[in-house]
Amino acid sequence: MADIEKHLEKAEKYISKGKLLDAVQEYAAAYKLAPQNLDYLRSMGDLSAKGGKSEQALGYYGELFDKYCEKNDATRAVPLFRKSLQGVPQPPERVARLGLLLQRSRKNDEAAEAFRSALELFQKAGNAAGTLDALQRLAEIETENADTHIKLGEQATKQGKADIAAKAFLRAGQLLRPENPDRALEFLSRAYELAPERSTALSLAQSHVDRGHHKQAADLLMPLYAESEQDQAVLDTLSTALLAEKRLAEAEEVITTRYKASPDGYERMFELADIYCKEKKAEKAVEVLRRVKENLAAAKRQKEFIEKLEVVFKANDSLAPLAEFAASTFNEANQEGRYGMVLGKLFEMYCQGTEFARAADALERLIDIDPYDFANPKRLEALQGKIDEVRFRAVASRITSGATVTGQASVFAKSDEKVEEAAAAPAGPAQAQAVLEDLIVQAEIFVQYSLKAKAIEKLQKIHQMFPAEGSRNERLYKLFELSGYMPPGVTPPPPGGAPAEAAAAAAAPPPPATGGETVSDLAKISEITHVLYRQGTAKTVLHTAVSELGKYLKASRCLGALGRPGSPPSTAVEFCSPGVPQSPGPTVLKLLGLLGQQRLDPENGLVMDVNLTPDLKQVGSQSVLAMPLIDKEKQEPVGLIVLSQADRVRQWRPNEVYLLRAIADQAETAITNTKLRSLMKTFSVADASTGLLGRSSYLDCVVGEVSRAKTQGTPLVVALFELDKGNALMRQVGEGPMQKFMQQCGDAVLSTVRQNDLAIRYSATSLAVVLGDTTAQKVQPVVEKLRKQLAALKLPEGKDSLTFSAGVSEAAVRPDYDPLDIVTDVINRAEISLEEARKKGNAVVVR
The missing domain is CATH 3.30.70.270 (Reverse transcriptase/Diguanylate cyclase domain)
Structure with missing residues (x-):
């Protein structure tokens, strides 16, 4: 210890005299006695650099860097390299050590740069082991770089490192597969040749499937399937290959295994059923579908099964076993539309196959679904002389029991003279009125739920059966308007039984909504309601409501406010159309004050314009339509929504009033729900x-x-x-x-x-x-x-x-x-x- 102190004292004296190189010698002597003290080594480097001995300084700094690396001291090694060694040629091993330190510090970009430099130096020096190590390090960092993995694989192959090369080619193939399937197949094949392992075989098989080489894929995976039946990736790829190869028995076994392993594999079962149908093996398809039906029903996923079954049936609607299974399933699930579609196909198939008794069964079930279907008489005509006369008359009576269509008489007359007379003659008033009422109710339901095509189909039947009714029945005429279907010759019915001339002379009401507008309004109500219920606060509910209403109805402004009538609002939000300025706070309060003086009808709201209320000009409006938000429990107003038109006196259409009322009602419900949810979280x-x-x-x-x-x-x-x-x-x-x-x-x-x-x-x-x-x-x-x-x-x-x-x-x-x-x-x-x-x-x- 005393000797070290002497050397240090001498070094200090030499430094004070400016003899820096002599001081280096004293530090070197001290370092030799205490090699664990790296500060001596650093001082040797610093003094050598100051004394003009750059090469000597670099040697000391390099040794110091290596010592830091041995201790894994990145905090000192990396700054030392950057300050003193960077830019000066270094041994590749030292540069690789720098990359390793940076990699351990999770500075991957800098580490990759260091490894690339080391790689270049190793290659120039012909150091194969160093080259391979640098590439391995780079591949660890650049996991998504296919070129790096390819270089690693090639280098490992040269050095006889089959396991390293196989893993590198496998990763390269996986990365190339989405964009370059041909090159992917090349490298995956090389990986499999080097190491025919399970993961490599799977990736290679998937690449073969991508290229349409299904036989090769199946040959690769069958041994893996035999070893273990639980690997879902193997099952999915193998089933795809077997289906493409039409090896259906093997495919069914694999798909069934996959489905047992995870219920999410059920979609492949439908694919199998579809291929069985294409191969004219409908019975096998039904067996598969029946198993899926049982399993999905147990999981309460019947809706998914029905939707998929409909797709399979529509693609193979000429197969009777499939149609019979589909009809039974749709009937059990009360899917009348789908059930009727399948029965119609079954009727055609039974007639073509001369199975007329079964065709009659199908027709009777069609009548159960819709006794007013005008395709039924044509179907009945196809059965004439093909089934028992008694049964034919029974079916015919069911079709005519509620109809007054003269066109049906020609069918029934061939069967029975009395049936012809009954069909040709008008039905009794009570019976005809009951049929009409039934059909109108059905049409109203279809209009209410935006099923425009169904509504028009029903209205066409009504007009065919009761051609003069539309011009005298206001309810039916409105349905014609709402659906967008107006039969030729139908005129507006006179209000209250007044003649048409009087109706024409009466003052014109606001323009009625077209059928297309109303159907669109109903769809918009559903869309806005869906968005309202996704909001988390009362304010966002109100903001969403006024924004959607203002945009859809093209109003200048739409204001929403929460609060009791006569008191300032607790919350107020406003939508303004492009180019319309936001209303100042006092203006909003003044408008609410004007509305507060009026009685707001919960059903029809309140319409005001400047002709009757000149004060509207002071709040920047020509006309307004206001609707209260009604608390459903207390039946009290808790706010309101106001549509405002600034550029003209607007005639608010009845459908616009209805839409505003519907959205106001849903907005109040959504606001109540957010408050209840907030209370739940609070308490x-x-x-x-x-x-x-x-x-x-x-x-x-x-x-x-x-x-x-x-x-x-x-x-x-x-x-x-x-x-x-x-x-x-x-x-x-x-x-x-x-x-x-x-x-x-x-x-x-x-x-x-x-x-x-x-x-x-x-x-x-x-x-x-x-x-x-x-x-x-x-x-x-x-x-x-x-x-x-x-x-x-x-x-x-x-x-x-x-x-x-x-x-x-x-x-x-x-x-x-x-x-x-x-x-x-x-x-x-x-x-x-x-x-x-x-x-x-x-x-x-x-x-």
Whole structure:
């Protein structure tokens, strides 16, 4: 120790005298005695540089850098290299060490640059081992760069490193597959030749499928399928190849296995059924479809099955076994439109096959669906002389029992003279009126639900049966107008029985809405309502309502206000069309004051214009249409929506009044719902560690959301997220760190879900989310995204590779179901889904 002090004292004296190189020698002697003290080495480098000995300084700095690297001290090594060594030729090993330090510091861009420099130096020096190592490091950083993996694979091949080359070519092929399938196939084939492993075989088979080489794909995957039947990627690729090769028996086995492994594989079952149909093996197709039907029914997914079945049937509607199965299924599900479509096809098939008794059965079922269908007489005519006369008359009587269409008489006359007389003669007044009323009600329903094509079809039947009725029945005439279908010769009926001349002389009312406008209005009401119920606060509901109304009705302004009549509004929002300035606060209050002096009719609102109310000019309006927001429980006004026209006196159409009333009604309901949801959050006990609602609130939240979903006719989903092996991790890290981790999870959930969704701390290591106005199918990508976000979080103790499982369940919201039964069912199915996902690990299960 004394010797070191002597050397240091001498060095200080030499420095004070300006003898820097002598001081370097003293530091070198001290460093030799204490090589662990790197400060001596740094001083040697600094003094050499100041003394003009650059080469000597670089040697000392290089040695110091290497020592820092040995200690993995990136905080000192990297700045030293940048300050003293960069720009000066360095050994490739040293540059590679710099890249490794940067990589460990997660400075990947700088690390990649260093490795590229090292790679170039290694290649110039002919150092194969160094070249391979540099490429491996680059491939670790540039995981998405196909060229880097190709270079690594080529270099590893030269050096006989088959395992490294195979992995590099495999990754390159996977990256190239979407954009360049030919090159992808080349490198995947090389990877498989070098290492014929399971993952390589799967990727190569998928590439063969991309290129249409289905036989090669099947040959690669059949051995893998024999080894394990649980790999879904293998099952999906193999089934695609087998279906394309028309190896249907093998494909059915594989697809059935896939479907048992995961219910999400059911779509491939429909594809198999379709191919069986194309191969004229309808019975086999029906067997497949029957199995899918049972499984989806058990999972309460009948709607999905019916939609897919309709697609398969329409693509193969000439196959009787398929049609019979489809008819039975649609009938069970009360799908009258689809049922009638299939029966019509069955009737044609039975007639072509001379199975006239079965054709008669199909016709009778068609009559059950719609006794007024004008295709039925033609179908009956096709059966004349082909079935028993007694049965023919029975069917004919059912068709004519409610009809007065003379055109049908020619069909029935061939069967029975009495039937002809009954058909040709007008029916009795009471019977005709009952038929007319029935048809008008059906047409009104179709118009109400925007089913324009169906409404027109029904109205055409009415006009055919009662050609003069449209000109004397105001209700029917309005239906003609609303649907956009006006039969030739129909004139407006006189009001109250007055003659047409008097009606024409009367003062003209505001222009009526066309049928197209009204159908469009009904669709717009549905669209706006859907958006309103997705808002999270009363103000956003009101803002959405006035914005949508103002834009759709092309008003100058649309004002929405919440508050009791006669008092200042608690909330006011305004929409202004382009070029129209925003109303100042006093102007808004003055307009509300003018409206407050009037009585607002909850049904028809209030119409005002400057001709009757000159004060409207002072608030920048020529005419207004105002509609109150009525509290449904207290039947009191709680606000209003006002449409204003600034450039002219506007004649407000009846359909515009109706649309405003409908949206005002839905807006009030949506505002009430947001307030109730806010109250629920306020009064619910929050979990202190996460900020989410506490577990004690879970049942109340689901009950409230189910009641709302049932009232609004919207779907509802419950999703549960659980940290895999959460209890074991809690025992390892302790309760405190786990609470901090769950707080991160709570923040992640709240930042991802919508404002209307409810997030709950379900247990120590799990969360629940109640999502309204969405289906399990639509929410699944969101759940998967959220699950991955949660898995990306880190425990405070640094535990890696965390995974989450999720269980998803859609509530069976039906008008005839009790809300508590719905709640019990959806909660139980969410738990079962989570349990299934928990067993799989790192998975999502939907029930």
